[in-house]
Amino acid sequence: MADLMKTPLYGLHLELGAKMTAFAGYAMPLHYANGIIREHLHCRSQAGLFDISHMGQCLILGERAAEVLENLTPGGIVELAIGAQKYTVLTNPAGGVIDDIIVARIDRGLSLIVNAGCKDKDYAYLAQRLPDNCVLQIRPELALLALQGPEAAVVMNRFSAEAVALDFMQTCRTRIDGIDCRISRSGYTGEDGFEISVRQTDAETIARLLLAEPCVEPIGLGARDTLRLEAGLCLYGHELSETISPLQAGLKWLFKKGHADFPGATKILSELDGVPQTRVGLLVVGKIPVREGCAVTDEQGQQQGIVTSGSFSPSLQRPVAMALIHSDMAKIGKNLFAQVRGQSIAVTVAHLPFVPHRYHRS
Structure with missing residues (x-):
């Protein structure tokens, strides 16, 4: 250490x-x-x-801070009231995700929380794209x-x-x-x-x-x-990455209607009517955990996707997983198999989240 x-x-x-x-x-x-x-x-x-x-943790300070970040994300930043937060993603020109972030509107601009493994690249990316009247302030x-x-x-x-x-x-x-x-x-x-x-x-x-x-x-x-x-929440490097689009990750709700001025917009928005792969939940039959990287196959043994996260669920007392699979397989109740050390483990496509959210909304 x-x-x-x-x-x-x-x-x-x-x-x-x-x-x-x-x-x-x-x-x-x-x-x-x-x-x-x-x-x-x-x-x-x-x-x-x-x-x-x-x-x-960092700040983007300046009168145009929200406008600048609006054009680096799927939008909804300029509408934030002071004291409001939003979960969003920084997209790349290929339609993937640089990082998923939390943005808060403050009186001098924006406050951001970024992932630990991405913060250096995030800071460099933001610094390159800020106009002269905006300042990136890193808060170590x-x-x-x-x-x-x-x-x-x-x-x-x-x-x-x-x-x-x-x-x-x-x-x-x-x-x-x-x-x-x-x-x-x-x-x-x-x-x-x-x-x-x-x-x-x-x-x-x-x-x-x-x-x-x-x-x-x-x-x-x-x-x-x-x-x-x-809770069915994405983890960067698993359900999100530079090669996984936010729509494949099931984050359609992030996108502001009519907003098309952000990196990778042409490719990403073309997926609004359907994506080749999509994120799903998997309930595992039996007690063997299904881990990240396991192939997901159909009854004929044809690969239909890959597990992105998997573990034992203490709340449900059974193994669960999330996976990116071909969209035509992503039907609730669909029976598939995860390949674990040469064994075919039965799994069933399930609703996300596995455990209902209990966020406070007055």
Whole structure:
């Protein structure tokens, strides 16, 4: 772990008994003493605290910031009110995805959260495309924590009335125990929850305050992945990539009607009437997990796609997966097979998400 970058909570993770792993160049907690399944179920039933400080945070400042990002994404940025957030993608000229990002409108421009493994290329890409009257400001001094689960709002109500008043995908500046932070009502688990952006020097203080609450436990990357899989959410490098279009990934809802001025628009918009491959959920018959990279075949043994993410679902008590498969196979209830170490494992095409979202909308 010596050659890996460390978040400001690295020492706390060790104190809490985390098993550390390498992820996107960082030493990150895979799980703690209770293990992935118990952490997962705790987040679904109470509240979990995640260290996501490896993610990138930056600002695009200037009067034209929203207009500029509008033309690098499928749109909807210029309509954002101050304090509103949007999930979107940066597209490339070939119709693929450079990264999926969260964008918030602030009074001076935009605030962005980008994936850890993509942040360097994202920053370079954005810097090359900003006009002179816009400025990219990278914020390496900030940490990011996520408080997720059905008890998250109860906990947050003890610290910030402004944050608890937010709806899903809204953000505000507030204080926790006198510490300045920006909080959004968002997350990557399918549960109600909050993401807290705070200076690295204050991150451990905030984390300890939240972990002192009886219903809050620390959650590692392992459960973060199984939670997002159950929620049917894309992971960059799996369901999204430079060669997978946002429409193949099932993100048609991102596209603003009539907006055609963004990289790769000609190719991407040609898929609005149908894509050759599409993302689906798979329920696995039996107990053998179906992992990323497994071929998906039909009853005749012909390959129809590939698994992009797969794991055991603690909530459903069975293996589940997501896959990119030929669109004519993507019928709910369709029986297919995943090829796992020479075995044909029966799978059934299923609705996404596997577990319903519980986002807070007033």
